[in-house]
Amino acid sequence: MILFGPEFDELRERAKAAAMLHFVEQASQDGVPPTLRAMYVRKAEQAQLVLDGCSSSLIEGEAALRGITAIQMAQVVISMAAAGGDEIELKRMETNVAIETAATETEIVEALRTRGITMQIDLSQIGAASADSGA
Numbered sequence: 001m002i003l004f005g006p007e008f009d010e011l012r013e014r015a016k017a018a019a020m021l022h023f024v025e026q027a028s029q030d031g032v033p034p035t036l037r038a039m040y041v042r043k044a045e046q047a048q049l050v051l052d053g054c055s056s057s058l059i060e061g062e063a064a065l066r067g068i069t070a071i072q073m074a075q076v077v078i079s080m081a082a083a084g085g086d087e088i089e090l091k092r093m094e095t096n097v098a099i100e101t102a103a104t105e106t107e108i109v110e111a112l113r114t115r116g117i118t119m120q121i122d123l124s125q126i127g128a129a130s131a132d133s134g135a
Contacts, residue, residue: 008105011105011108012099012100012102012108014119015099015108015109015111015112015119016096016099016100018112018117018118018119018120019092019095019096019099019112019115019117020092022115022116022117023088023089023091023092023095026088027085027088040081041081042058043058043059043077043081044077044078044081046058046059046074046077047059047073047074047075047077047078047081048074048078050070050071050073050074051071051074051075051078055070056070056074059073059074059077060073091115095111095112095115095117098111099111099112
């Protein structure tokens, strides 16, 4: 059988990139603007510091506003942070493992297809790449 497309390793990398974009899109569908998301990441980092025995003016300040301890506030922040992305990240990693362990191009495509992920391959670049490499 003759296949027209990228080499196997390149296909694998393109598939992983397509999967990453797919799951990033899923994660961003919660409507949280990127700047606010960055603030949440920082808050989760600060909460972990509190749980590790350090201090954080951010967590301590919000805890005081809410009338709870810094430890309680940190636990709330960490549990909220974990709830949002864990499922998507596990699906992304499951997809990556399926792509990485695929033995054939068909298995790579199937790993994407069964998860509803599409991958665009610009066939006009295939001939150009072969001509450039002298193949």
